[in-house]
Amino acid sequence: MSNRRMAAVWLMVAAAGVCCAPAAGQSFLNNITHNLRMEMSGVMEMANVSYSTPVINATYIARNEFDMRAMGMLYNSTHLVIDLIAKKQAYPEGVVHVSDGHLELPSVRKEWRPLLAHYAGPTAVIVVAVLFAVSLPLAGLFWCCCYWCRSGRRRRPFDRKYDACLKGLLAILLIALLTLFLFGVVCAFATEAQLEAGAARAAGALRAGLRDAHAFVNATHAHAHWLLVVNYGELERKMDALLTGAGMAVSVQLGEFSHAVSVTTLNKMVQQLDGVQADLRAVQHLTATLFILPH
Secondary structure, three states: OHHHHHHHHHHHHHHHHHHHOOOOHHHHHHHHHHHHHHHHHHHHHHHOOOOOOOOOOOOOOOOOOOOOOOOHHHHHHHHHHHHHHOOOOOOOOOOOEEEOOEEEOOOOOOOHHHHHHHOHHHHHHHHHHHHHHHHHHHHHHHHHHHHHHOOOOOOOOOOOOOHHHHHHHHHHHHHHHHHHHHHHHHHHHHHHHHHHHHHHOHHHHHHHHHHHHHHHHHHHHHHHHHHHHHHHHHHHHHHHHHHHHHHHHHHHHHHHHHOOOOHHHHHHHHHOHHHHHHHHHHHHHHHHHHHHOOO
């Protein structure tokens, strides 16, 4: 408040000087503006704030390592097969809507065509797998029935013309099926081993994740405290020094250009204005009281 009053006094003195010398007013303003600009340029160089950086070490112990157990090629090529049979978007565009924060799902009876077109790849794979799983034992049963029906007949002493080729094709088919079954068994054992190892490490991984989450929250709290307390204090001190320097520069320049002798007296008068205002209010109150009293 005192700085504002002092600045007001200097401005009053400067205005008085300008009014007393209207011919030299323009040059006075130009000179004081130039000098204030020169002084304030040096003060404004202090506006650059050098913020300190926090030194916070957050140690995380969780690991995302994964042992593929010689199944790396299969795991790495899985996404290629998935991208081939399925689309990257989970649902058809324009089918699911969000209204007033509520998720509106489509009716299967009305939107079955776009849903079927979108999920045609996975549906075809599932249908083929089901047909293969159903037809394979039926084909074996049919083959056995045919063989039993022919068991009572007399065998041919020699093979027919294309029996050797048929035997070779059937042998290749048998080897391919056995290889496929063996590959499935190996994948099943590897998956079971992965599940068992993951279940055994679940408790430790959960504890490590909770500890890392606690460390992350503490590090975030430390960063926020450093930003809002330490850096803010640095900014506050810099702004305080900047405003103080600017006020002193303005006071010095106004004092040099005003050449006023009674600046101190004017300052005291300005400081007494609050008291004068209070006295005037008291007089107004007493006057109103006198008007209210009966004659």
